[in-house]
Amino acid sequence: MQIAIASGKGGTGKTTLSVNLSTFLAEKFKGTDQKVVLTDLDVEEPNSGLFLDGNLVHKEEQFRRVPEWDEEACTLCKRCAKICEFNALAFLGISVVVFPELCHSCYACSDLCPENALPMKYSRMGDLKHISLSENLHFVESRLDIGIEQATPLINQTKQYTKGHFDNSWISILDAPPGTSCPVMEAVKDSDLVILVTEPTPFGLHDLKLAVETMEELNKKTLVVINKHGIGNSDVEQYCAEKNIPVIGRIPHLRKAAEVYSKGELMFQQIPEIRTEMENIYNGITSWIKA
Amino acid sequence: MKVLFSAKSEGWNAPMDDRFGRAEGFTLYNEETDELTWHSNQENKQAEHGVGIQAAQLVAMLQANVVITGGNFGPKASSLIQKTGAEMIEDMNNMSVKQAYESYKSKQ
Numbered sequence: 001m002q003i004a005i006a007s008g009k010g011g012t013g014k015t016t017l018s019v020n021l022s023t024f025l026a027e028k029f030k031g032t033d034q035k036v037v038l039t040d041l042d043v044e045e046p047n048s049g050l051f052l053d054g055n056l057v058h059k060e061e062q063f064r065r066v067p068e069w070d071e072e073a074c075t076l077c078k079r080c081a082k083i084c085e086f087n088a089l090a091f092l093g094i095s096v097v098v099f100p101e102l103c104h105s106c107y108a109c110s111d112l113c114p115e116n117a118l119p120m121k122y123s124r125m126g127d128l129k130h131i132s133l134s135e136n137l138h139f140v141e142s143r144l145d146i147g148i149e150q151a152t153p154l155i156n157q158t159k160q161y162t163k164g165h166f167d168n169s170w171i172s173i174l175d176a177p178p179g180t181s182c183p184v185m186e187a188v189k190d191s192d193l194v195i196l197v198t199e200p201t202p203f204g205l206h207d208l209k210l211a212v213e214t215m216e217e218l219n220k221k222t223l224v225v226i227n228k229h230g231i232g233n234s235d236v237e238q239y240c241a242e243k244n245i246p247v248i249g250r251i252p253h254l255r256k257a258a259e260v261y262s263k264g265e266l267m268f269q270q271i272p273e274i275r276t277e278m279e280n281i282y283n284g285i286t287s288w289i290k291a
Numbered sequence: 292m293k294v295l296f297s298a299k300s301e302g303w304n305a306p307m308d309d310r311f312g313r314a315e316g317f318t319l320y321n322e323e324t325d326e327l328t329w330h331s332n333q334e335n336k337q338a339e340h341g342v343g344i345q346a347a348q349l350v351a352m353l354q355a356n357v358v359i360t361g362g363n364f365g366p367k368a369s370s371l372i373q374k375t376g377a378e379m380i381e382d383m384n385n386m387s388v389k390q391a392y393e394s395y396k397s398k399q
Contacts, residue, residue, distance in 0.1 A: 093351045093354075097370075099341070
């Protein structure tokens with residue numbers, strides 16, 4: 001079971017929900033054979049780890065491969081620059097220049113070069129960390145290096161790590177990046193379920209609509225959790241009702257919640273109303289599984 | 292010498308385009324033959340990324356010695372044009388291609 005937690009708008013509470021729900025479920029499942037792994041795929045600014053303390057199990061560097069021009073082997077046929085879909089190669093008549101920041105590591109130029117003049121070389125993207133919090137709660141996160149423009153390859157490899165290390169007996173929760181572009185699609189595309197977090201404001205609704213449209217395009221079943229419930233208006237609820245999207249949780253807007261959050265602690269452990277909402281969200285997910 | 296301009300349309304009287312990679316097109320003036328040729332950029336300017344790279348490849352292909360734009364060259368375009376050895380002139384905006392050419396010549 002793989003559940004992605006996403007949102008159109010940033011700052012709506014993806015991480016809040018991810019860390020609280022994962023820890024809540026792990027506590028709930030204690031003594032059973034059910035286990036939870038949380039993966040922070042917001043690799044440009046991973047922050048789930050701020051709320052989770054544990055033991056480092058494994059750390060590894062993450063690389064992707066980009067072509068490197070071999071001047072000696074090149075016959076200046078221009079084929080590479082013509083094939084590149086992403087304009088990542090410039091043919092200047094007497095030389096070829098690679099722009100790694102535009103390269104999508106598709107290998108087309110390298111594979112189709114008749115002279116083998118564009119071998120693929122390793123290029124560092126960032127670091128991955130695997131942390132154990134308890135017997136039935138693990139955490140994986142990747143952090144993109146400063147200056148690296150593309151998050152998608154690192155998101156993909158981080159998901160592969162989680163898939164490779166945790167079998168089906170683990171419930172896999174993915175903390176997705178914000179927005180509706182490639183990084184989000186990469187993060188959610190193979191999930192069984194997507195939970196969209198929103199806030200009940202015009203901004204929240206506007207970006208929720210974009211996120212819902214994106215998930216429809218990807219044929220993803222979506223459920224909604226409203227964060228900061230109590231502010232704004234009821235337009236989000238109305239929109240979800242019209243769209244037939246179940247709202248499975250309403251995390252109340254409380255001063256105490258902000259205080260707990262600011263200390264990097266878990267809200268459901270200190271605020272009973274939020275614990276109740278985690279229970280509601282769990283029930284919402286299980287009734288979706290049954291249906 | 293060959294001079295390339297980023298322009299809104301064809302001909303000497305066309306206004307300069309203040310974009311380079313996403314310009315409407317490029318006018319090439321060959322001083323030796325007194326020829327003026329137009330190279331539309333309609334296809335390339337639609338691309339999401341790397342339009343400056345495409346335009347810089349045109350500079351190389353046409354073997355321009357001077358490139359004049361109404362605005363600024365992007366970082367990728369300018370790093371490539373530098374490699375071709377062409378001279379880069381920026382900020383020739385609010386004028387026609389002819390005026391940009393004359394302005395460039397008067398400063399030489």
